[in-house]
Amino acid sequence: MKLIKIMSAMMVATTLGATAVVATPQADLTAQAKAKKSLKTIPKKFRGTWYHYEKADGYDYQKISATKIKSRFERKNSTRTMHQFNLKKGISNKNIANYNNPHKWMYAYKHGTKYVMDSWETYPGLYASDRSTYSMTTRKYKGKTVKVIKKTLTNFNGRWYIYSPSKALAKHLWNIDNK
Secondary structure (H helix, E strand, O other): OHHHHHHHHHHHHHHHHHHHHHHHHHHHHHHHHHOOEOOOOOOHHHOEEEEEEEOOOEEEEEEEOOOEEEEEEOOEEEEEEEOOOEOOOOOOHHHHOOOOOOOOEEEEEEEOOEEEEEEHHHOOOOOHHHOOEEEEEEEEEOOEEEEEEEEEOOOOOOOEEEEEOOHHHHHHHHHHHOO
16 A cells, blocks of 8 residues: 555656656747847846956956946947847837947847847847857856856857956956966
């Protein structure tokens, strides 16, 4: 009798576990299909000041808030402000104005495990794989694991940079990567 109860309990647990494994990916697909607009704010995990070091250019940075990215990259400063749009309709050419757009708008949306965050004018005409993406990754520094941002650049064939939370870590990572 005890054997029958134990076998029944194992069958129920196995059936429920298999159902949960099969049902979970479907829920993720449904949530992605329902996303109709780009993000209104930049995800919290990316917010803060992040640094990158290059020997020739010195320190670059990105100050990321909920709605803006202020950056210095290759000795050029820029500020971009989040602007939401309908992902199904896209951005029409009349909304872009041109590279001298006084609003300096940007957009963001989740694409797989990464977040695409780029200037407004890059949306039409570029494939998602050619746009600038951000993802969180980790690096080791003085025996500790530290979260850093991996940023791929727009239209640069997969070229990427690591942005770290401190200048010391940025220089340390540059020295490791360039030995």
